[in-house]
Amino acid sequence: MIDEHHIDALEKLLGDKGIVTGREDMEAYETGARYDRGRAAAVLRPATTEEASAAVGYCVRNGIALVPQAGNTGLVSGSTPDGSGEEVVLSLDRLTRRFALDPDNRSVRVDAGFRLSELNRRLEEYELFFPIDLGADPRIGGMVATNTGGSRFLKYGDVRRNILGLKVVLADEAGTVLDLHSDLRKNNTGVDWKQIFIGTSGAFGIVTECVLNLERLPKQTATAFLVPASGAHVLPLLKAMEERLGAYLSAFEGMSKNAIAGALAHVPSLKNPFPGGNVPEYVILAEISRSWAPRDGEQPLDAVLESVLAEIWETEEAPLADALVGPPHEVWALRHALSEGVKHLGKLIAFDLSFRRGDIMTFCDHMKAEMPQKFPAVTICDFGHIGDGGVHFNVVVAKDSPLLADAAFEQHLREWVVAIAVEQYHGSFSAEHALGRRNQAFYDFYTPEKLKNIAAGLKTLTSPGKLGSVRFG
């Protein structure tokens, strides 16, 4: 437990801007983006790796539990303290000094507290960007801790694929700094240690600096809403697009009618793009893009998309029932409003699942068939990243539903959905949100003992102190 003496000592290490203890000032650090409200003993805000190292070492030597927090935009209670009031938040929000661009190498070294939006704003003049496309605006260190993917995974991959190097503070008595800080794309001289800090919610160490791979900004983009002939035609449509568009294809996002309806109902600025306002059962947002400027003699990208859609229209499989080519900002506005929209429909019970691509629509059909019997009066509002197998499987319960009176209902529903996803479809219960208190029980249940033991051992080898909201062992 932290006391006045510890507060004074930590303030000496971090300066008066480096520690927050006021109840109101701590509130933002205690509150998760979607669920939960915890209680912090204090919030530490180191401005450099050296400060982080000193503070972490102090806390470990004094048995103080630390929860690392970056942008606090995560959705699984991975970066907020529990309710005990004994955990100290270690925030990256002042780690925003270093920004060392290497345009020749297409890479940048940044402090882990940088916001994604600020990073990309600074990169824009060089026509470069960090190619992870998200609705939220996290800090880079948190993106590493969750290994997030986003809407353009299909083209650019996840955070793991775009990390060249890390600097990490271990939760040991020395606050050891590991410099895994390579700018190299090819380097096979031992264990690639940075991998164990990616997607592991800060439990093995606190990322304070990153070297990121950058990609060239798209300069031409064409988008369309595609209406598949049926749910069974979604995958053939994806394959037909991949066959004809290859590396042009930068998004292939699925949206259910219910999710779209939620967005249209609750985000008044949105235009209903569908003829007669009739939202189809399922809609694909397809995007193609190129990173170079238009050239003489080259077919414009809109024309490429139209001619490919016309060709797919004619194929024997006939996966396409309708297509509406529209300007990117309008098309994406609907996609980005889905999260907000479904929240307004009632109490949201959200799942971040992934499957083999061939199983996504089968799983969703399975749910649509069985859920109404098992849990009457819930609405399925799924949307997701069909191109890479991810699905944000959302279940909404009307706010006045008697189901909500049953304390066990949500837990029961969650376990039922996850069991089918993991056991019947060999899917993942956390595609891109990683682990937090919210899904700890699923980790405990589905992880083989052998892997838990290796994880516990690795934790002892790296960060034996109390670190993070997740128990891996």
Add this chain to the structure above:
Amino acid sequence: MIDEHHIDALEKLLGDKGIVTGREDMEAYETGARYDRGRAAAVLRPATTEEASAAVGYCVRNGIALVPQAGNTGLVSGSTPDGSGEEVVLSLDRLTRRFALDPDNRSVRVDAGFRLSELNRRLEEYELFFPIDLGADPRIGGMVATNTGGSRFLKYGDVRRNILGLKVVLADEAGTVLDLHSDLRKNNTGVDWKQIFIGTSGAFGIVTECVLNLERLPKQTATAFLVPASGAHVLPLLKAMEERLGAYLSAFEGMSKNAIAGALAHVPSLKNPFPGGNVPEYVILAEISRSWAPRDGEQPLDAVLESVLAEIWETEEAPLADALVGPPHEVWALRHALSEGVKHLGKLIAFDLSFRRGDIMTFCDHMKAEMPQKFPAVTICDFGHIGDGGVHFNVVVAKDSPLLADAAFEQHLREWVVAIAVEQYHGSFSAEHALGRRNQAFYDFYTPEKLKNIAAGLKTLTSPGKLGSVRFG
């Protein structure tokens, strides 16, 4: 040490095809692709993961040292036994049964003994391939153990990027099988354990099955030899190509005059493509490709390449001195002959280095300036993967050179080159060949103690038995 009793017991587990003990029959398993000749106590050839597990468990319980071997095409003595005659080779060459393609998911599950060529031959009818392009023809398990990159890294990445799942046999008393065997592209539910088996030379476990990401086969390709205005113009040329060609660019390979001359002199089928037969100081092989068939209205890829080169020709930076667009098979024939060619020039001392992209040519210039004073009468024949920072930095010593009489000469030269690469340029001493006995000393010297300790601990947690030719601890 292995004795008759152990041989009998292992033969019972693996059948008579599953164990080799004849001196002549073992020779191919004892001989490295480039360096060294070891001596095996026996060669085990399990045909299934279960057999591998049983054999490995038996060996660990009896203190028998194992060296895993896949295609044995590695270049750092990572997969051959040492000279003691006490190590047993565990070969994957009979692990070639399972081939389970999932075209919807663009993935395949294969036994780790599959040859890259055989895998791609089977995938061809589906217009898919495993996108690692190499001169050699390794088995998949070995590609995982080295995390090899190859000539199209720029577009498709390395093995790590293209592995979805692994099955691994640990060297513990039970021969524990870890099923890290996901077909998922997004899965963040704990430590991504497969990462510790990628690029670590089989020291932490033996990969027996893999799930691989597949890409669509290129259907259009255009290639050219580009002559940069000078060494300093190589990087501006790369950037100009990336700016104008984005995801089309699938190779940007550098070749020094000496390396080309070696290939032309020793591979008689090669055509000298350069005007008047005059080989330029440095040549870039550039390739662009698309995975779709030619379409009406779309500019052919040759024309795209030509118009982009014309545009680059006109830029103020003027990085391009000459360009020869030629058919892919002829252009690549020269590139693929380089390794063979330089071997014929004399005694080859080969380095597999990588740098920030901006440092490659600077490093090579540094070497060209200083090496003649330090090591007179050696020839530098470098070539490499400029687009991703890799360089096969080859030094050739004339076979009759008195230098070769000095036993310490090669060691001395190696240490001098690596020290400059790693200490002055922050490069890597093993870009894509991973670790083996050949570069163990560099691992020992350049790896921080803390990381060696964590590696030793991880080894105990996973494979406490004697496994692999590399000591990580």
